[in-house]
Amino acid sequence: MGKIVSIHSFRGGTGKSNTTANLASQVALHGKRVAIVDTDIQSPGIHVLFGLDEKKMGKTLNDFLHRKCEIKDVAFSVGEFATDSEGRAKLAGVNLWLVPSSIRGREISDVLRNGYDVNLLNEGLQTLLKVLDLDYLFIDTHPGLNEETLLSIAISDVLILILRPDQQDFQGTAVTVDIARSLDVPNLVLMVNKALMRYDFEDIRKQVSEKFNAPVAGVLPLNEDLADMGSVDIFSLRYPDHPWSKALRGVAEAILAIE
Amino acid sequence: MSDEMILNLKKAVLFQGLPGSLLEALAEKVIKAHLEPGQALFHKGDAGDALYVIDNGRVRIVSENANGEQLVLNECGPGEVIGDMSLIDQEPRSASVIAITAVELLQLKRDDFLEVLKVQPSLALDIMRRFSARLRFNTTYIEKAIDWSKQIAKGDYSFVDQIKAVSEEAVLSNEDKASQLLSAFFQLVQGVKGREDDLKQQLQKLTLEIDEARRKQEFEELTSTDFYANLKAQAAKIRQQRQDNQ
Numbered sequence: 001m002g003k004i005v006s007i008h009s010f011r012g013g014t015g016k017s018n019t020t021a022n023l024a025s026q027v028a029l030h031g032k033r034v035a036i037v038d039t040d041i042q043s044p045g046i047h048v049l050f051g052l053d054e055k056k057m058g059k060t061l062n063d064f065l066h067r068k069c070e071i072k073d074v075a076f077s078v079g080e081f082a083t084d085s086e087g088r089a090k091l092a093g094v095n096l097w098l099v100p101s102s103i104r105g106r107e108i109s110d111v112l113r114n115g116y117d118v119n120l121l122n123e124g125l126q127t128l129l130k131v132l133d134l135d136y137l138f139i140d141t142h143p144g145l146n147e148e149t150l151l152s153i154a155i156s157d158v159l160i161l162i163l164r165p166d167q168q169d170f171q172g173t174a175v176t177v178d179i180a181r182s183l184d185v186p187n188l189v190l191m192v193n194k195a196l197m198r199y200d201f202e203d204i205r206k207q208v209s210e211k212f213n214a215p216v217a218g219v220l221p222l223n224e225d226l227a228d229m230g231s232v233d234i235f236s237l238r239y240p241d242h243p244w245s246k247a248l249r250g251v252a253e254a255i256l257a258i259e
Numbered sequence: 260m261s262d263e264m265i266l267n268l269k270k271a272v273l274f275q276g277l278p279g280s281l282l283e284a285l286a287e288k289v290i291k292a293h294l295e296p297g298q299a300l301f302h303k304g305d306a307g308d309a310l311y312v313i314d315n316g317r318v319r320i321v322s323e324n325a326n327g328e329q330l331v332l333n334e335c336g337p338g339e340v341i342g343d344m345s346l347i348d349q350e351p352r353s354a355s356v357i358a359i360t361a362v363e364l365l366q367l368k369r370d371d372f373l374e375v376l377k378v379q380p381s382l383a384l385d386i387m388r389r390f391s392a393r394l395r396f397n398t399t400y401i402e403k404a405i406d407w408s409k410q411i412a413k414g415d416y417s418f419v420d421q422i423k424a425v426s427e428e429a430v431l432s433n434e435d436k437a438s439q440l441l442s443a444f445f446q447l448v449q450g451v452k453g454r455e456d457d458l459k460q461q462l463q464k465l466t467l468e469i470d471e472a473r474r475k476q477e478f479e480e481l482t483s484t485d486f487y488a489n490l491k492a493q494a495a496k497i498r499q500q501r502q503d504n505q
Contacts, residue, residue: 001502001504126501147486150481150486154491154493154494154497155494155497165467170467170468170469171469171473174469175474175477175478178478179481179482182478182482182491183490183491184494184495198458207467211469
């Protein structure tokens with residue numbers, strides 16, 4: 001049975017979607033069967049990294065949540081259809097799927113107004129694990145601790161919390177860690193992103209690990225080159241020798257090492 | 260020849276530490292010169308055939324940039340020596356010297372200097388000793404500078420406190436270029452270390468604290484709902500189901 005890996009951050013802007021896309025790609029390149037579900041229905045974004053636009057996208061998670069289709073009909077095969085950039089070309093033939101959220105304004109506002117059935121989402125995720133015979137199901141969550149996010153955390157086998165080395169992220173992450181422990185999430189892993197190069201990374205790792213009493217799988221530098229690239233590709237595939245990419249592979253290996 | 264003139268000659272690095280008898284012999288050959296304000300003592304590129312000690316007044320050392328504009332490199336006043344090395348190496352003047360005020364100078368021509376050398380061969384040996392000592396001194400500091408540079412590259416500034424005394428002493432004898440280099444080097448290291456300390460300070464300011472009271476309060480707010488109680492039970496059930504399926 002595959003593992004559910006939720007990628008979460010208390011606040012927005014931590015680089016969560018980019019991290020999720022890169023981690024899932026790296027794990028898939030290890031020969032694992034991997035899917036990503038974009039549950040950030042309010043502000044979807046990960047599809048762009050895989051070169052998906054409204055036309056290419058077809059059915060979305062929103063259609064499933066409105067019971068208009070089955071979850072397997074929404075999974076877009078990245079390794080088959082999205083190898084049209086320098087980085088993503090390396091995913092050709094790899095078992096990686098993406099379940100995108102709708103980017104249509106009306107469908108987003110509809111979910112915001114009426115909410116959705118979190119139990120249905122859970123059923124969809126469990127079905128996806130089975131029908132695609134997944135090793136890993138990555139969930140890109142909405143920041144904060146709303147009901148949908150709490151559900152993703154609750155059903156995770158692995159929870160990756162991303163934080164920047166700043167005061168607000170520290171405080172919010174502390175509460176999220178407490179919630180994860182209260183929900184008995186079996187594996188909690190921290191990842192620090194956007195650390196300025198002048199910081200002592202080892203010191204940050206130590207501080208964070210001690211404060212939260214949880215392992216820190218990586219301290220990743222603020223990546224101006226990633227911002228520079230725009231959200232058009234999978235950075236760690238396009239620039240594998242970049243310090244950010246190296247540190248990210250360390251996090252991917254930490255996920256793979258979890259029993 | 261006046262004692263004052265001998266004292267002035269001693270200021271030339273070339274003549275430092277020479278015995279009085281030799282300085283007297285040199286002072287015999289010194290002639291007085293006078294410049295009106297704006298008058299050039301020599302121009303850049305002229306043959307270096309004499310050394311000068313300024314007795315009175317001020318001069319400007321000037322060069323020209325690529326556009327032909329005058330660049331003031333330095334100003335010199337009473338007691339300062341111009342061009343002592345040219346007595347030995349005869350290199351062309353590297354800059355021009357122009358009087359700012361009316362200037363009285365003492366001039367020792369190279370030919371006269373060589374004449375003294377002929378009758379006083381021990382002068383040559385004395386000067387060679389001086390050069391040799393300076394060379395050793397400079398080499399020592401160059402070696403130290405190399406060593407320190409390597410330590411800086413490793414982020415090790417422990418030598419700074421050790422050289423502090425040396426360099427403060429060196430600044431006093433500003434005649435010597437090696438001492439000046441040492442002093443400049445020391446200032447550079449202090450600057451770099453200061454900036455690095457500032458950055459470390461910023462990192463320390465970044466020491467992150469968690470407000471434990473707020474943490475507890477927010478946790479209680481989030482977990483006190485029916486939804487949460489339900490979720491916890493449900494999550495346990497889902498995990499159990501998935502394990503059973505394995």
